[in-house]
Amino acid sequence: MFKGFKITVVTATIALLGSVTAFAQRPITFADTLRGSVTPARAWWDLNYYHLSVEVFPETQSLKGTNLVRYQVEKPGETLQIDLQEPMKITAASQNGEPLKVEKVGAAHFITLRKEQKAGEINEVLISFEGKPKVAVRPPWDGGITWQKDANGKDFIANSNQGIGSSIWWPSKDHPADEVDSMLISVTVPKGLMDVSNGRLINVKESKSTTTYDWFVDNPINGYGVNISIGDYVHFSEEFAGEKGALSMDYYVLRDNLEKAKSQFKDAPRMMEAFEHWFGPYPFYEDGFKLVEVPYLGMEHQSSVTYGNKFANGYLGRDLSGTGWGMKFDFIIIHESGHEWFANNITYKDVADMWIHESFTNYSESLFLDYFYGKKAGQEYVRGTRANILNQSPIIGIYGVNRSGSGDMYYKGGNMLNTLRQILYNDEKWREILRGLNKEFYHQTVTTQQVEGYISHQIGMDLKPFFDQYLRETSIPTFEYYFSEDNTLNYRWNNCIPSFNIPIDISLGENNVRLHPTVEWKKLEVGAPLEVQVDPDYYVSTLKIR
Structure with missing residues (x-):
């Protein structure tokens, strides 16, 4: 997700900086530890599969459904932690048809299992839930559900929850270290509306008053990337001749915006061409690529990137670099799609390492320009973004408590990576490193130390002092x-x-x-x-x- 802020131009985002800083500085609580650490009730089991089934009730802004959690037992355990934030409620949990005791501690729900959990077994727990999820006030930065109407009075609904977590609207193992291997998402909506979620549409079931859309995700997916996007959508598509063959690229927009989207979304195949060049094959060919209009700015939902940039170039029509180059592309299409490689393919194990997502994806903007307009354009763009760097707190956050670092992970992180390119002074080798990261850590959750170590080894230098300076300090050498x-x-x-x-x-x-x-x-x-x-x-x- 992009948390942009520009001191001289984008004044509205100053409030965003305040919210990021306030979050980083607020006292650490026991709830933060339950959310941000691999607790004993999380450590003994490995996620295998979800079937999330949810019905959406726009009139009451509420949800009701179930989540089937399939897992492999890594070592014997008795208590399983599932997270769901208030005011949503878990109403029941069962295993093999037997009801289970659920003890709630804040957003953490500890489910006591009756069956002996033997190492190597694959078991399931079925969880029922319902409630009125938190309404997103300033999506995507303030997470929750956005409930709106389109110009024709039809419901227009979507989730955005990177910071606040998937458990804001559905029960999950809400920690990034353990991604589910595959997932079925079944969303029931009032007739006349469509849901677009991650993966591929495999079935549509209609009743008298509702329609259920089944989407299957064939690849590992981080919890915050799971999404529902609901509206009066129309669809168009194309095929991209990619490095791994034909890639389906599907677009879903509100009915009135079809012609605008057909023009503006031409940046999507351009994005794919540039990023496959720099980063390697798109990581989710099996699930395809979708760009979906939503009632907020946009997010990097895996294989279902959401879009709300008003069909204009720049960031809501502005150039965040102040150089003019930022008006050569639609910021949300490029930035949020860049997260398919850095966030969705390579995912942090702890939110303190969010720079792995945001620094590389911020840098991807300049690489897009480099690919289509030349190196000079890309370098001017990344230098131009320095005006947005504040250097007030470190890029890396606090481990184990769901606490990310400063917003400098965007612009400062991008400039840090561009500095590495200059140190290496070999652009083809630099490209090999970027592609190598996505190959070495394909569909994995990683730590900062793994990323640092890989780059240091490939460049052939001890870069620990470099990363310590730019990631863990605020001073600029x-x-x-x-x-x-x-x-x-x-x-x-x-x-x-x-x-x-x-x-x-x-x-x-x-x-x-x-x-x-x-x-x-x-x-x-x-x-x-x-x-x-x-x-x-x-x-x-x-x-x-x-």
Whole structure:
């Protein structure tokens, strides 16, 4: 999901920054630990399959349904944790037809099992639930369900819940470390409406007053990526000749917006072409790709990317980079679809590592421009986004308590990755690394350490000081220099951790030179006090001290 904020242009998003900061600073509670850690009641069982069946009642803004949870026993256990947030309620739980005791502690529900749970077994628990889920006030940043009407007075409904979690509207194992392997989503809506969810539509069942849509997800999926999108949709489609063959690309929009969508959604196959080049094959060929209009800005729901950017280029018609390049593409189509590789294919194990989703996907915007308009365009765009970086708190959050880091994971994270590209100074190798990440960690949940280690190994450098500086600190390294009386260039890194030691490319007069500064002064004999310019694609500061 995009949490954009631009100080000088997008004033409305200043409130968003406040909400991100407030969330990061609020006191940690026991409920945060139950939500954000792999508790004993989560650790002993591995998700295998969900069948989420839910009926949607627009008139009362309520839901009712069941979730069949199939799991493999990793080691013996007696209590199973399922999460569902108030005001939604679990009304019953059973295994093999026998009712089970459910103890509620906040959003966590501890289900006591009667059957002995033997390692290696595949078992199921059926959970019934109902209620009026939280209404999203500022979707997608304030999670919940959005209940609206379209221009013709028909219901227009969707969920968005990246931060607040899937358990805001359906009972689930609401922790990112364990993704379900596959899933059936059955959504019943009033007749005349359509539901679009993840995966492929495999069946439609009609009754006198309702229609049920069955969607099957053939790939592992993170909980927050599961979605319902309900409206008076019309459909069009195309096939993309991708790296793994023909990929179906389906589009669902409100009836009145069909012609606008046919024009604007031309960015979707362009996105797919650029990102398969940079990141490797689209990760979910079996489930296809969908772009679905919703009554909020948009989200990265796996294989069912949601869209609400008003069929205009930029971010709601604005260029977040201030360079002009941001108006060359529809921001939501490009950014949210980029999450198919970074968020849905490669998923963090802990929300503290959200940068893995957002830094790479922010960076994907510049790579899209690079692919279609050249490297200069992509570099100008990513440099332009620096005006949005605040450097008030670290990018990495607090582990084990469902606490993400700062919003700098977007623009600062993108510039951090672009700096790595400059350090490597081999664009084809850089492309291999990006593609390699998606191959090495295909359909996996990962940690920051895994990503750092992979990139360090591929580049052939110990990048721990680099990642420590940009992910875990707020200061931006300063390249300091001066010329001594004997015309020697003296230089060092300052305003950084003691171990920071990345190389830097500078122009020294008419020559390009790569230096290897540390926090200690180094010298280079140059013969004259020449003009020094640091490569602007490094996200660092420069200071001539005398």
